[in-house]
Amino acid sequence: MTDTPSIPGGEPPCMTPELLHAPTPPQILLAAGTPLDDEAFAAAVLGLPAAPAALRDGEDLGRWVTRHRAALDAWRTMWRDILRAHPQRHRTVLALTDGTPARPVVRDLLLGDLPWDVAPELLAELAAEDLARFDGALLAARVCRLLCVGRTPGDVRAEVAGELNALPPDARSAAEAWLGTLGAAPERGVNAAADWAVRAATGRWRALLDPAATAGDRPWRAAPADVRALAERFAAVAARALDTWQPPPGRGGKPRPDWLRAHPPLPPGT
DSSP states (O other): OOOOOOOOOSOOOBOOGGGGTSOOHHHHHHHTTOOOOHHHHHHHHHTSOBSOOOOOTTOOHHHHHHHHHHHHHHHHHHHHHHHHHOGGGHHHHHHHTTTSTHHHHHHHHHHHTOGGGSOHHHHHHHHHHHHHTHHHHHHHHHHHHHHHTTOOHHHHHHHHHHHHHHSOGGGSHHHHHHHTTOOSOGGGGTTHHHHHHHHHHHTTTHHHHSHHHHHTTOOOSSOHHHHHHHHHHHHHHHHHHHHTOOOOTTOOOOOOOHHHHTSOOOOTTO
């Protein structure tokens, strides 16, 4: 019988770039794809390095930003390797990370980096969850436009309170940020909906919009028709996003939806 690394107790360390080269026992165990029973798998996942450390009092901001970005990249790499090694455990990983900073990372990796490895039902759920966040971007654009015409954050919050409360919890932050102490000029957010669509199309939705170019010869667990259906759902949202675009206050110009032209059209009748 092969011995497996023991998993120490205590709080997991915060992720650092160095932990990719000197991994913890849970990282080693999970990255190897070793078959584990449910209890051992859960213990290993819960023992993985946590999100990169926050800025500490007195820490140099510039150095922290550089290191934090590198640590986030390393954290994504760690989770990508684990998700690739355990394709049958994707839903379990999502459940184990629910309510933690790791959950959005896992979700976006499954949707954007490894969609061909995801079970069809789960892929559809993740796509629907992501598209539900678009309403938050729509509301953020509306909030910024109201602020740009001189409305106070308090007045705007009162006007949109019902819409804000109706959003899923993780979709509220886009609008909430502009109603708080963000400090950024609201002109920067008037096209939040179109910006959301651009980031999604060129990032986490890219593989679903152009599976042949991104997946290569990898077989998809989802049927081609199911992948096309998801792409059509995104296209409908993208069309709504483009309809909301307007020149930022004080600036002219037209939208440049180059990201739409970069993807081949869907076959007729799909």
